Amino acid sequence: MGKVFITTSRRPTTRTRSLLKDLASVIPNAVRIVRGHATLEKLALEAFDVGADRIVVLRNWKGNPKFVDFYEVLGPGEYRKLCTLTLKGFKLIKECGSQRPPCRPRALVLRRQVAVEEGMPLEVVECLVRGFHVEIRDWVAADDVELRIEIKSGYIEIAFRIQRLNVVGPVLRVWKAKLYPIAQS
Secondary structure, three states: OOOEEEOOOOOOOHHHHHHHHHHHOOOOOOEEOOOOOOOOHHHHHHHHHOOOOEEEEEEEOOOOOOEEEEEEEOOOOEEEEEEEEEEEEEEEHHHHHOOOOOOOOEEEEEEEHHOOOOOHHHHHHHHHHHHHOEEEEEOOOOOEEEHHHHHOOEEEEEEEEOOOOOOEEEEEEEEEEOOOOOOOO
């Protein structure tokens, strides 16, 4: 699993920066980048230079984080859009009454029975696997962060948990996911 560059759109709000910080704390191998005026090409070049294979961009809409765009780094300055999560809302770690994980997690894990559960939106699961390198398996190690996905009325709630109990990351309320085609080589 490679590094993941995580950044914001060009003019982030305070809440966007807070969400960025919370996400970077629970994503294995995440590197938080201050974007400034950098284009996606420049971000892809920097990502390639340090061995990152993903770029995650939090985009605003009317002053709040609304979209999470995932890009794959193909080469120096080259990238491809993988998918986009559209957020209905979110809660930061401090709003959940929780703390960040004590150490950097080794992996993000989604239990297999949750991934194949009836009614589970496969686009959301696929976007998480493509973008965050989520592993789908039956077991969760002590140094892994588990994704807990619940289907609510009108949205999907994603919580980052450690040892099945404690929330250690933001709680994302995802309205929908859009997948982009991946060219076969």
